[in-house]
Amino acid sequence: MPKVSVVIPAYNSMKYLPETLESVLLQIFTDFEVLIINDGSSDNIVQWASEIVDPRVKLISQKNQGLPSARNTGITKAQGEYIAFLDADDLWEPTKLSKQVRCLDNNPAVGLVHTWMLLINEQGKSTGRVMESNxxxxxxxxxxxxxxxxxxxxxxRRCCFETVGVFDRNLRSVEDWDMWIRIAARYPFAVIKEPLAYYRQLSSSMSKNCQVMEQAFHVVIEKAFQSVPQELLYLKSRSYGCANLCLAWKALQSMNRDYKLALHYRQQAIINYPKLRYSIEYIRLSLATRALQLFGTHGYSKFLELAYALRRRILSFAK
Known part of the structure; x- marks a missing residue:
């Protein structure tokens, strides 16, 4: 049996999927299987997969059921002791699996290990921003x-899913957050403080997606606080505040750069959690929204290019 199962859900993802798979096959840790879950794609994924000669890579096709169900199929079919998730447009550093396997092997009580993450643009170029977590x-x-x-x-660890269950297939967004909360209630976590994963930021028509995401945030938050002790209920308003701040960013990152929607969500964030106005994220959001108002969509895109270039330079100096 392989030590690690890598689960990659794919829905019409051939623009980026070959590069994503390549980043897995370049791992210095090699005792893994790759389960690509074809979630009802209409592109040429089946033909492409049939030409892959590496026996560790398997394509599993199903009718379109959505991202949570695709991940659940991967969990069900996985043979590995550990399961790693990778979306079809994201990338890994070559040392990611080796460092995480070592961490779980050496810390048997830990249920989940994660890493820092570097943000890249649609062309795969670094934006210079690293998402750090402690x-x-x-x-x-x-x-x-x-x-x-x-x-x-x-x-x-695969046994975590046997304890807490699989992804909530009724959620159309933030289903991963729901899962981490459930695992965190039962297991300690570990973190490798290096950017070993690359997240590709893709523009989309976000007005509808924001509504879907807002509904999903509500479901996850209400579920998480169903049976918590009274002394922890103060966290609920904080949770709604941070969720609205996230939604404001999503509105700015949409194809139509909806700054009015961003302002709405920003206001909701402060109503729920007033102290957010002093956070770096809130200040960044306010500056970005103001820049979009002043410069328009085209000017804002140029502003982002300059900001990304500056951050890349700062990041290179830090190394």
């Missing part, structure tokens, strides 16, 4: 307030 040990309180764990960075 969530380790008992992280439930930290995690229920805000999702600080990125799915492409995660490796989980």
């Amino acid at each position: 969530a380790e040990g008992d992280v439930w309180q930290q995690l229920v307030e805000k999702n600080v764990i990125a799915c492409p960075s995660v490796m989980v």
Whole structure:
């Protein structure tokens, strides 16, 4: 049996999937299987997969059921002791699996290990921003307030899913956050403080997606606080505040750069959690929204290019 099962859900993802798979096959740790879950794609994924000669790579096709169900299929079919998740447009550093396997092997009580994550643009170029997290040990309180764990960075013991169940297939967004909260209620976490996963930021028509995401946030938060002790209920308003801050960013990152929607969600964030106005994320959001108002969509895109270039330079100096 392979030590690790890598689960890659794919729905019409051939634009990026070959590069994503290549980043897995370049891992220095080699005792793994790759389960690509074809979730009803209409592209040429079946033909492409039939030409892959590496026996560790398997294509599993199903009718379109959505991302949570595709991940659940991967969990069900996985043979590995550990399961790592990777979306079809994201990438890994070559040392990711080896460092995470070593961590779980050396810390048998840990249920999940994650890493820092570098943001890249649609062309795969670094934006210069690293999403850092120090969530380790008992992280439930930290995690229920805000999702600080990125799915492409995660490796989980398969036995965790036997304990807490699989992804909630009724959620159309933030299903990963729901899962991490459930695991965190039962297991300690570990973190490798290096950017070993690359998250590709893709523009989309976000007005509808924001509504879907808002509904999903509500479901996850209400579920998480169903049976918590009275002394922890203060975290609920913080959770809604951080969720609205996330939604504001999503509105700005949409194809139509909806700054009015971003302002709405920003206001909701402060109503729920007033102290957020002093956070770096809130200040960044406010500056970005103002820049979009001043410069327009085209000017804002140029502004982002300059900001990314500056951050890349700062990141290179830091190394």
